[in-house]
Amino acid sequence: xxxxxxxxxxxxxxxxxxxxxxxxxxxxxxxxxxxxxxxxxxxxxxxxxxxxxxxxxxxxxxxxxxxxxxxxxxxxxxxxxxxxxxxxxxxxxxxxxxxxxxxxxxxxxxxxxxxxxxxxxxxxxxxxxxxxxxxxxxxxxxxxxxxxxxxxxxxxxxxxxxxxxxxxxxxxxxxxxxxxxxxxxxxxxxxxxxxxxxxxxxxxxxxxxxxxxxxxxxxxxxxxxxxxxxxxxxxxxxxxx
Amino acid sequence: xxxxxxxxxxxxxxxxxxxxxxxxxxxxxxxxxxxxxxxxxxxxxxxxxxxxxxxxxxxxxxxxxxxxxxxxxxxxxxxxxxxxxxxxxxxxxxxxxxxxxxxxxxxxxxxxxxxxxxxxxxxxxxxxxxxxxxxxxxxxxxxxxxxxxxxxxxxxxxxxxxxxxxxxxxxxxxxxxxxxxxxxxxxxxxxxxxxxxxxxx
Numbered sequence: 001x002x003x004x005x006x007x008x009x010x011x012x013x014x015x016x017x018x019x020x021x022x023x024x025x026x027x028x029x030x031x032x033x034x035x036x037x038x039x040x041x042x043x044x045x046x047x048x049x050x051x052x053x054x055x056x057x058x059x060x061x062x063x064x065x066x067x068x069x070x071x072x073x074x075x076x077x078x079x080x081x082x083x084x085x086x087x088x089x090x091x092x093x094x095x096x097x098x099x100x101x102x103x104x105x106x107x108x109x110x111x112x113x114x115x116x117x118x119x120x121x122x123x124x125x126x127x128x129x130x131x132x133x134x135x136x137x138x139x140x141x142x143x144x145x146x147x148x149x150x151x152x153x154x155x156x157x158x159x160x161x162x163x164x165x166x167x168x169x170x171x172x173x174x175x176x177x178x179x180x181x182x183x184x185x186x187x188x189x190x191x192x193x194x195x196x197x198x199x200x201x202x203x204x205x206x207x208x209x210x211x212x213x214x215x216x217x218x219x220x221x222x223x224x225x226x227x228x229x230x231x232x233x234x235x236x237x238x239x240x241x
Numbered sequence: 242x243x244x245x246x247x248x249x250x251x252x253x254x255x256x257x258x259x260x261x262x263x264x265x266x267x268x269x270x271x272x273x274x275x276x277x278x279x280x281x282x283x284x285x286x287x288x289x290x291x292x293x294x295x296x297x298x299x300x301x302x303x304x305x306x307x308x309x310x311x312x313x314x315x316x317x318x319x320x321x322x323x324x325x326x327x328x329x330x331x332x333x334x335x336x337x338x339x340x341x342x343x344x345x346x347x348x349x350x351x352x353x354x355x356x357x358x359x360x361x362x363x364x365x366x367x368x369x370x371x372x373x374x375x376x377x378x379x380x381x382x383x384x385x386x387x388x389x390x391x392x393x394x395x396x397x398x399x400x401x402x403x404x405x406x407x408x409x410x411x412x413x414x415x416x417x418x419x420x421x422x423x424x425x426x427x428x429x430x431x432x433x434x435x436x437x438x439x440x441x442x
Contacts, residue, residue: 024282033273033440037407037418040442046412196408202400209295209394216289231271239282241289 023224023236029152030232031122034163037195038118044192047112051089051105052174052182065093071104109174111184112136118193120150120163122228127151131189133170144170148190152233154223161197161223165190216241272424272437279433283321286397293319293394299338301383312338312385314374316348316394325429327351330367330391336374338385343376350391354434356427362399363427363436367392402438418442 053065071088088104095101118131129150134143148166155162168190176182201219208214221240226233293316300309319332330350336343352367369392374385404421423441427434 024279024285026277026279027274028276029274030271036273036440036442037420040418041409041416044411192410192412194409197405198408200403200405204398204400206290206398207396208290209293214290216286218286239285241286 024239025237027223027235027237028232031120031127032231034120034233038120038193041118041193043114043116045112045114046187047110048185049108049110050172050184051091051108052176052184053091053093053103053105062093063096065091065103065105067105068092068102105176105182109138109182109184111138111172113170113172113185113187115187115189115192117145118189122230122233125228127228127233129165129168129190129193131168131193133187133189135170135172135187137172137174137184146170146189152226152235154220154235154237156220156222158196159199159201159220161199163193163195165194272426273440275435275437277430277433277435280321280323283323284319287319287321287395290395292316295387295389295394297385297387299385301339303381306379306381308339310339312336312374312387314385314387314389316389316391317345319395323354323429323434324431328354328365328367328429330369330395332391334372334374334389336385338374338376338383341376341378343374343385346372346374346389348372348389348391348394350395352392354427354429356402356425356436357399358425360399361402361422361425363402364399365397367395369393 051067053062067089069090071090073088089107090102091105092100092102113133113135116132116134118129120127120129122128127150128147130145130147132143132145134141146168148168150163150165153162153164154160167188170187170189172184172187173181174184199220201217204216204218206214206216219240221238223235223237225236227235295314296311298309298311301307314334314336316332317335319330322329322331328351330348330352332348334343334346334348336346348369350367350369352365354363354365356362357364369390372389373387374389376383402422402425404419407418407420408415409418410416419442421441422438424437424439426437428437429435
């Protein structure tokens with residue numbers, strides 16, 4: 001019993017070394033505050049016209065495609081769409097593993113998207129990001145709501161506080177022929193709501209008693225022990241002088 | 242008459258309940274963010290200043306004993322203690338003169354850390370007790386002509402709380418949002434100061 005108490009006492013003493021606090025500082029931001037910033041970013045949108053790339057016939061084959069021209073097909077007039085008459089666009093696509101092939105693609109298709117209701121929430125010691133992507137491809141509407149994980153971190157190289165969100169991609173496609181869809185654009189929703197906060201080091205000029213001036217710079221050295229609590233996120237911060 | 246008294250009591254109870262309700266409603270609206278800065282941060286800061294020394298020359302002559310020499314008083318073991326009522330700076334003065342090592346003297350300053358909303362700075366104000374290094378040699382007390390006061394020795398300048406910028410991507414490129422602190426408060430707790438603020442976007 002005595003030995004157990006002694007071990008307990010030693011353990012408690014070790015825990016209570018220094019001032020009993022594990023870091024120089026503790027930074028707390030409420031979930032409501034993060035959501036306030038997300039609300040300030042607000043709804044984002046984009047629109048454009050893209051040529052569909054056949055993703056059914058050649059799934060995962062191409063790395064990247066660039067439009068290089070068109071094949072004239074006078075028998076394929078589509079004046080109602082307002083595109084070049086009787087022409088099928090052609091793309092040069094870099095294939096995975098090397099090489100380039102030219103492929104015919106569909107006609108340009110107008111698209112629009114909006115990202116709405118971006119929020120974060122915490123539960124079970126983790127943080128999640130939720131948003132809704134609404135899109136309109138050639139008059140067809142769709143809506144996708146997803147939840148992905150998010151983290152608060154610190155990048156020492158750039159001295160930046162980061163809200164990192166796991167990828168949340170929505171692919172806009174169009175039917176190029178029955179049973180075959182063509183890829184238009186990928187909406188990287190998470191990318192737009194990931195945030196970076198550069199931290200400015202505090203520079204202090206101290207007048208020393210000998211008449212000298214010492215310049216001390218206070219900068220964040222590391223951030224650790226992130227805690228995602230019910231209403232707030234806490235991070236321990238070490239400051240280097 | 243009794244009905245009137247009962248009515249008054251009812252009103253008082255309602256007022257008390259209202260005040261308690263207000264207290265809870267104040268607690269419910271927490272600040273957007275807070276930073277706790279522990280004593281260790283201030284200790285590290287003072288440590289970063291390196292050795293703090295006061296030097297000079299002193300001549301002392303009495304009967305057959307006399308010496309003219311440089312003296313050095315070094316501030317050692319500085320420590321910041323934060324309590325709810327005050328902030329305390331303590332240190333020791335380690336003094337040498339004419340080959341003699343003086344008894345270590347206690348240095349102390351008490352004061353406050355506060356937020357000055359007028360210029361958005363965290364400020365330090367200390368009042369220190371003065372210490373003069375003394376030594377007794379063969380019954381003769383020698384006092385060096387130097388006043389060591391921690392508030393002047395550790396003259397911590399105000400720290401500016403500035404706005405910050407958040408960067409994020411949009412389909413049109415990178416956008417910057419300026420964030421300024423709002424409703425700032427700084428309170429002292431045992432072992433740390435707590436700086437709270439709302440975000441003004």
